[in-house]
Amino acid sequence: MELGARRVLRPGRLRWLRALAWAVLLFVVVVASAMTTTQVLISMLPPDAGASKLLAYLASVLVGLGAYTLAVRLGEARQPTEIALRPMLPQLLAGVLIGAAMFAAVMAILAMSGLYDIRAQGAAPAWVAVGKALQAGVVEELMLRAILLRLVWLAFGPWVAFAVSAALFGFGHLGNPNATVFAAICIALEAGIMLGAFYVLTGRIWMSIGVHAAWNFTQGYVFGAAVSGAELGPAIAHSTARAGTPEWLTGGAFGPEASLPGLVVCLVVGIAVLWMAHRAGRFSVPRGELLRG
Template structure:
């Protein structure tokens, strides 16, 4: 075995915590059976499933948040309830309409792969802030102890719900319709420009989100064949950004934090991210895109783009 193959195998073992990688299961039965206009059926199912999950998860979290006590742990439980509702309705809908149990949310790899994703997401954002601080682009001040529940709830909900909607639904079903490259382009673009209405958003910020998260999180899914690493990276990135460092998360306030991180005045917004936060910065773009490309190469070398299409 060559050195490159050995490194790729070791990286894959780490990313899946020994669970093994597999090509995406795109779906090929019932509503997605081979035959005329499968591409159109796949797109129609993508739209229907996208809104089905959204209308299950977000109202569930809203209702639970209204009825549960207005205290930290209870509100975290409301966010967790919304995330679990998204997973449940996705699993049920795929089972009914596609005739399969969705291997992309298989339960056995959940804990180890989620843990790996959390580790990667935390390390990546810490690296971005280390670069920012090292070059004097950001001021980071400790604020002391802060309740964790708000940030944890938002991280869980955004990580689970957005990854199901963007990766498990849009990326997978557009891949079913038109192949991997159009699927990556469409899902990344929709994810990036879906943030354009956020506070302090700019076109550059949307492009950064598309390239950083859209490509990288899709790459983890394409390599492992499951969504757990992507969920872990997404949730940990947001949590580390908003709670541990107290920086703006996609232009918004993530709640109480352990620190406060703000861009120093006098630097261009494309270097610091400005009021939108570090996600719209050059260091984040470089770090996340590098990770995304590396994982895409691993998925390519494993043959997952060809096997999933077949």
């Protein structure tokens, strides 16, 4: 996990402040480039476009990754190893399998406990669900892990970085439909810690992207549950919390990621991956140096 040590991040006076200012600038560059690409391309498509919308989401992902790469090369004088291409496919695939299995486990617990009803609906186009899940996985992992976690780590160390990135990830969802403070806390503790742990363990964001995207896709398309309070698009099933069940157990209208089973499953995985990263020495290297993985 390379934190950066050149140009804007060179050692010296006010390095912490330069790192934070650089994080803000990178945030703006990645979000503006990716989201503008999506809005422009989708506005040119008819409402019923399916595969074409997937291409628009893929284009926004590529633009976001390209903007991040260019900015890091110019501002930090390095190749961004956190998005190195060689380990991309195996780490993405591993993340996809882990993310899908985790959410399936959450739904199994909810259904077997009588807290959720799952009803099959039959075949449904997956274009939009794949596009939205992939865009969320790539753009949000660039923002929260490759940018925020990395640069706050450089400024203040790993534990402050984990706390800040997890809190912003969780409470950044308060603007979503049906959001509650409990839902934000759940996302901060489960996804904020777990996805950051995968990044620290591997030194890349690909596994975090795979877990994030697969979790959203499995949640919204396979089970047809709400994804952070909203619908992902057409789904092959429809899942809802049973009436009269406590929201802290089911997630309510926000979705299963705000449920107690979701919190427990993700925390168990996140703590396990953090332990693996600690055992591998990922937290023992001085700030600014390269964590070899």
